[in-house]
Amino acid sequence: MESVSWRPAPPLRAMVAYYHGYRQAGYPPAQHRGLPSPYLTLIITFDDPLLVTAHPDPRQHGGHYRTLIGGLHTRPALITRTEREAGIQLALNPLGVPALLGLPASELAGIDLDAAEVFGPTAEEIRERVGAATTWPQRFAVLDEVLLRLTDQDGCPDPVPEVYQAWRRLISTAGTARVGRIAQEVGWSDRHLANRFRSAVGLSPKETARVMRFDRARRRLQRQAVAGHVAPLAELAAATGYYDQAHLAREFRELAGCSPSRWLAEEFGKVQAGAPAEPEPWPA
Structure with a gap:
């Protein structure tokens, strides 16, 4: 590999x-x-x-x-x-x-x-x-x-500043920033931010935050598997912005279509043979 x-x-x-x-x-x-x-x-x-x-x-x-x-x-x-x-x-x-x-x-x-x-x-x-x-x-x-x-940087408009600010706030916090607070920061209502954000990105700010939290959690879980030590899910949940272990497990079932343990069982053979499938894009 x-x-x-x-x-x-x-x-x-x-x-x-x-x-x-x-x-x-x-x-x-x-x-x-x-x-x-x-x-x-x-x-x-x-x-x-x-x-x-x-x-x-x-x-x-x-x-x-x-x-x-x-x-x-x-x-x-x-x-x-x-x-x-x-x-x-x-x-x-x-x-x-x-x-x-x-x-x-x-x-x-x-x-x-x-x-x-x-x-x-x-x-x-x-x-x-x-x-x-x-x-x-x-x-x-x-x-x-x-x-x-x-690339046609001159022919395409820059992102709407408020949408860009909201995106940067979400990704810099790996989806843990509150969307209502972000709307206040950019000076828009929650609904207006949701509509403009979705028209640019394809998901609403809340959906994007949900995906970001999940993505960070599953990457950490994969790194732990590579290192040979998978921490308790409660620790992973606390470190990645979930209320508790049950919240993380529920999000895994909905976004991955399986439990964290089943995902590890499916993927671990590949992970064990080489490096993690993707680089880590999140802040420490």
């Missing part, structure tokens, strides 16, 4: 939080859960296609994807891991999506698409060039080059 995380070129960092390259072979097929995250997901494969058996939107049928882009969501995707997997996953900042893709993140909320539906032929260009590269730095350099070419 190979697992490599990389920061994009500086001009892209307001739009792309990180790149994560992965390659594995020889593992038996298994189910992987694509969990809710505060970032949109772009996956470029250069080995077997991605097999999605269930999307966050149950109305979407499963299928094979050589490239995939998914918006923010509050339900897991179910992915069948094949014996050979290689690709790069990109975490896209919702408020940077208009400059990168030419559309608001809200248009992709809750759905997965073949990336060609958004990028056109550039999606296949990226896949072919990344697949032809022989090292991870070369592959990441291809992404930098193509994404910088696509």
Whole structure:
């Protein structure tokens, strides 16, 4: 197994939080859960296609994807891991999506698409060039080059300042800041903030905060599994903004579709074999 995380070129960092390259072979097929995250997901494969058996939107049928882009969501995707997997996953900042893709993140909320539906032929260009590269730095350099070419910073308006301020407040606190207080800070009513935020991001501030808290908790749980010591759930709940262990367990069942213990059982074999699946984006 190979697992490599990389920061994009500086001009892209307001739009792309990180790149994560992965390659594995020889593992038996298994189910992987694509969990809710505060970032949109772009996956470029250069080995077997991605097999999605269930999307966050149950109305979407499963299928094979050589490239995939998914918006923010509050339900897991179910992915069948094949014996050979290689690709790069990109975490896209919702408020940077208009400059990168030419559309608001809200248009992709809750759905997965073949990336060609958004990028056109550039999606296949990226896949072919990344697949032809022989090292991870070369592959990441291809992404930098193509994404910088696509970026239209002058032609897209900056995020609404109040929405940007609300997003920064939420992400800097990993979703623990009170949304009512944030509305007061930006000078809007709760309802107006919810409407403007959802139209830009795709989720309301409260939904986004919920996803951020969950994302931080599951990453910590995964790091503990890698280290060989999983702390009691009550400790994890207290450290990540939940009322108690029952609250954390309930959120896991709703957002991951399973209990924390089942998620660890499904994922731990992969985690044990290599580094955590994604870098840690949260403040300490």
